[in-house]
Amino acid sequence: MSTPIDFYFDFGSPYAYFAAARIDALAARHGRTVRWRPVLILALFKATGALPAPMIPLRGPYAERDTARTAQLNGIAYRQPANFPQLLLAAPRATLWIDTEYGADKAAAFARRCFEAYFAEGVDIGQDDEVVRLAEEQGVDGARLREAMHGAAIKDQLRKAGEEAIARGVFGVPFMLVDGEPFWGFDRFDQMERWLTQAAAVPAAA
């Protein structure tokens, strides 16, 4: 059996959204599945001393132009959210909880919906109510989710997810691990695809 692609993401990253819009189809073309792994990019940035691009002189304006252009050239619906950037906690916590309670497929479907809602539909997923609503659309028990989202257990789980990611060399999002090979950024999807093609041709190598 081929191993799943580990896909690390933060809901606040436009590039993670682009990756989220394309990764399942890419994986399927190579007989792979995707393990969706929410992390907080700020936790990763602590490990490297990095700052979010929108807060960096010159890079902020470029990032705005580059995300719009990347969306357009890839045919992905995108508009920068009104409340951007912001620290998004409810969505990644909910994803982890849904993963535990309902399984990985439901968690991935929910995560995809959160990304679309935030980056294409103008929904502010920084609001608990919106996150719960999107979860309920997926058949999740909203009342239980709402309670779990603020519990110590889920906060601890998200913190540990970040530590585990850093231990595997993850320092940004989107970040993909394919049989241990690291790919950082939506702009590495072409390299990841070629890597998967080679891995299929010579299964033992890599």
Added chain:
Amino acid sequence: MSTPIDFYFDFGSPYAYFAAARIDALAARHGRTVRWRPVLILALFKATGALPAPMIPLRGPYAERDTARTAQLNGIAYRQPANFPQLLLAAPRATLWIDTEYGADKAAAFARRCFEAYFAEGVDIGQDDEVVRLAEEQGVDGARLREAMHGAAIKDQLRKAGEEAIARGVFGVPFMLVDGEPFWGFDRFDQMERWLTQAAAVPAAA
């Protein structure tokens, strides 16, 4: 007449080397020329507070893997120089001087040779002697270059080149400006190519 592509580079960047290996052919496919513009990446980093990737935890090891993989997938000869990273001053100064004394074509040819020597042939272009030798191979007067390389005029010119780049929004290398549209990174060559294709189709837009 179509305007040249402005190509900002620092000789110490592997990604600038990859860009240098491909940019002239890319431009030619769209009836464009390339204006080779050496800058010091450290000067740009001062504007954004950035650090060189090799010095950042986690990002350093990733960058080493990513550059090797990018070179391999693009069929570009590459091995990480023994003395890397280092502050390279002689090569960009020489490029500016050759540009003034011998013209832009000669400067570009010299810059290409410096990149290849450093990143493919194990030549330490941090040494004045090597830079002078590579310039002489291009028909440049080595004695005059050696003298000019340490003069106040060329240092001032390189500093001003950095300031001008920052004023145009340049914050890293390789950085390309196509009719004012900014592209940062060798991984934006595909977007730049599509942009050039569109510009050719609708000359007045953009």
